[in-house]
Amino acid sequence: MNASNTTDSAAERAQDFVNNARLQSSIAALAAFGGRDDGGVSRETLTPIDLAARRHLIDYARSLGCEVMIDDCANLFFRRSGKTEQSPVLTGSHADTQPIGGKLDGAYGVLAGLEVIAALNDAGISTIRPIEVVAWTNEEGSRFGPGTMGSSAFVTPSLLTSYRQSVDKDGIVMGDALDAALKEVPDVPRRAMAEPMDAYVELHIEQGPVLERANAALGVVTGIQSVLWYRVVCTGMAAHAGTTPMNERSDAMAAAVAIASQLYARAEQEAASNMRLTLGRWHVSPNSINTIPGEVEFTIDVRCVDASVLVRFERFLQDLTTQHAWRGRIVFETLFRREPTIFPQDMRDLIDIACTRATQAAQRGLPQHLTSGAFHDAMYLADHCPTGMIFVPSKDGISHNAAEETAPADLTLGVQALAYTIVELANR
C-alpha cells in the first residue's frame, strides 16, 4: 500500500485502500444467510432468508453512510453521494443464489461494491458523480423464471408485468413475493425504474476454468456470448420392445440419438470458433425399459461470441431435422435467443489499466481478456449505459455448487480493480 503517496490519483488511492480482512469478513457475514454445513449457500430469491440478507445489506450500507433505495422489482440501491447530482456510476451484482450455490456467485459483486465505498471512506475520497451499489433481484431464475429478472426489468420496466405472473414450484406468485419483499422495507424509499446511469461495472467470479488455466488473477471481460436455446421433439410410436421388428419401428430415441450425434460432430467441426453445445434436458416417454420410446424431447444450448456461427448452426439444425429419414416427425423451436453483448472498447481499456495495476502490485501476470460464457446482469445494463465486467478465477471452474471457491488474494485484487475503475468513471 502506498496510500500516503499524495501524488497518486484518487483511483489509485481507492485501489490501495481496499481492505482484504474487511472484504473477507463481509463475505462470511452475508454467506451466513442460508449458509450450509458444506460451505455452500441456499438463498433463493425473495425467500425469508433472502429478505433477512437484504436487511443485513441495508444495515451494512447505512453503516457506511449510504442512502438506500428500492425499485418496483425490489432491486436494492446503496448510494454514496458525489460532489454533483450527475448520473451515478453503478456497480454491483445479485445476492440470490441457486437452490444450492456458493458464497461468491453474485454476492461477491455486491459486497465488492460496498467494500469500494468503505475504501473511499477510509481514503477520504469524494467523487464528482455519485457511486451506487446495486443488488439485483432474481438473477438466478431458479425459483421464478426467467433469470436476470431485476436487471432486465430495470432497463425495460414493461417486462415487470409478465415477470409478476411467474409462479414457483410451491405455487407462490412472483408478484406476491415481490410485494411482500417491498413491504418488509417500509424505511427504504422507492426509486424509479430505468433511471439514467453513467456507467455500470460488474465484478463476478468467472464460473469457468479459463483464468485458472492461464494462471491469471484477473480477467477483462470483452463481452457475453450469443446464446440460442432450442427444444427438439422427436415423435415416433411407442411399441413393445420384444415384439416389434427393427424395420417396423418408429423409435423416437434412435432418431434423437442420430440427431444429437450429428450435433456433437458439428460442435467438433466448429472447435476453432469456440462454439459451445450442451444437450442438457431430456424427456423420454414412456421411459420404460421394455417399451420403444414414442417421444423424446431434448434441449439445445448453443453459445458463441461469433453470432454468424450460430446462424450457421441453426441452418444445420434445420437441415438435420427436416432431412432425417424415418417414420416419425421431428420439430424444433427456439426457446430463447440472445445476440452477443460486446462491451465498449473504452470500458475494456479502463478495466485493463485497473487490473494491470492491481496484478502488477501483487506480482501476478497480466489480466486475461475473455468473453463470458454465462449470462450476467451486465448483459441487460449494456443496453442502458456503457458497461464492463471484471472476472476473478473460479477454482476448477466450478460454480452453482457448494464447492465454488476463489483464492482470497484474487478476491481482493478484483475489488482493487473495481475500485480503480469506479473512481475513474465517477470523476470523469
Added chain:
Amino acid sequence: MNASNTTDSAAERAQDFVNNARLQSSIAALAAFGGRDDGGVSRETLTPIDLAARRHLIDYARSLGCEVMIDDCANLFFRRSGKTEQSPVLTGSHADTQPIGGKLDGAYGVLAGLEVIAALNDAGISTIRPIEVVAWTNEEGSRFGPGTMGSSAFVTPSLLTSYRQSVDKDGIVMGDALDAALKEVPDVPRRAMAEPMDAYVELHIEQGPVLERANAALGVVTGIQSVLWYRVVCTGMAAHAGTTPMNERSDAMAAAVAIASQLYARAEQEAASNMRLTLGRWHVSPNSINTIPGEVEFTIDVRCVDASVLVRFERFLQDLTTQHAWRGRIVFETLFRREPTIFPQDMRDLIDIACTRATQAAQRGLPQHLTSGAFHDAMYLADHCPTGMIFVPSKDGISHNAAEETAPADLTLGVQALAYTIVELANR
C-alpha cells in the same frame, strides 16, 4: 360346422363346437371389470377390480361344471375332469392388465380355455386326462415386479418368498395383497404349487405386427426370444453450459449419445439375425437446459432367438464402454438375463395341424411359424412340462394399449386351434 359327422375325431369335433358368439360375450363380460370409455381395460393384479374379475371367472367356470382351485400365489385353476386321474393338460393365460391395457392381452387366453370346456360340454366329449384352465397371477408386473410372477412361482415355488416382499407405488406389500386375495375366496380349495402337468398350451395375441403383415390368421409359436437387460451409467461432471469450453468438458450426455449411436449401428449390422435393440429408459442429471449433464443412465433391452448373437452383443458393449475415450467413467450392469425358450417340436407339429385345419375351414392362409418377442407365462411352464403357444394377430401390432384389437373371426380361429390341440393332448 360338421359336428354331426360322427367319423370326425374328438379333437375335430371340439374344434367345430367352438361358439363365436359365446366367446365374444365372455370377452365383453370380463372386459367390463376395469373397462374404460376408450375401450381399454385397467385391471392391475390383485386390485379390488381384479378380485371382482376373479369371482366372475370362478362363477363362470363353475357354471360350466368346473372344479375351482387356487394355489399360494393365487393362481386360479378351473378343472374339467377326465376319464382318468392322470396329470392334466393345462391351458390359460393371465387376467391382469397393464395400468392401461386392452381386453385381450391375457384375458383372451383364459376365456379361450373356458370356451374350449364349454365346447366340449356341448359336444358331449370326455377326455382321458383332465383339462385345466389357469389364470396366472400378475403376469404384467406393472404393479408388483417382476412380471410372470404366478407362473414362475408355480414352477419354482421357492420364488414366492421374495415375490411377497415386492411393494407397489402406494406402499402395499405383495404378500399382503396376496393374502387378501386368498381370503376373498374361502370357497375355493387350495392346491399345491408345482403340481405335475402333462402339457401346457397358451393362446395369446401376438402383440406385434408379424401375423398381420403376413395376412395369417394364426401363428405357431416356435419359442421365445432370449432377453438381456442392462443399465449403462455414464458419469462425467456437471458444469455450466456457458462457461465451460468444449475441451474442458466431461459431458455425460455426449458420452451416452456416442455409446447409444454405436449400439444402434450394431443393431443394423445384426439385422439378418433379427436382433432387437431398445434404449427405453433414460435418466439425465441434473437435467437442466444450461448445465452439462453430469450423469446419464440408460437401459438396454436386447433380444434375439439366437443366443450367440447376444453373447456377441455383450462383448461389443463391454469393448465399447471400456474403450470410450473421455474424462468420465462408463459402467454397465446386467439387470435381467433370460435364455431363449424353444418349444418342443412335437408340440409345434400338433399346433400346426390344429391351426391348419382351422384356417383351411375358414379359407385363410396357412399358419405362420414365428418366435415370440414378448415374455409369456409359457416361458416358465416350458421348464415344467411340454409347452406350446398359439398366436392370433394384433391389429397394427399394438398392445399394452386401449387400442389393442384382433378381428373376432381370428379370435374364434385361435380358440378352434386351441380346442383341437387340447383334446388331442388330453386323449394321448
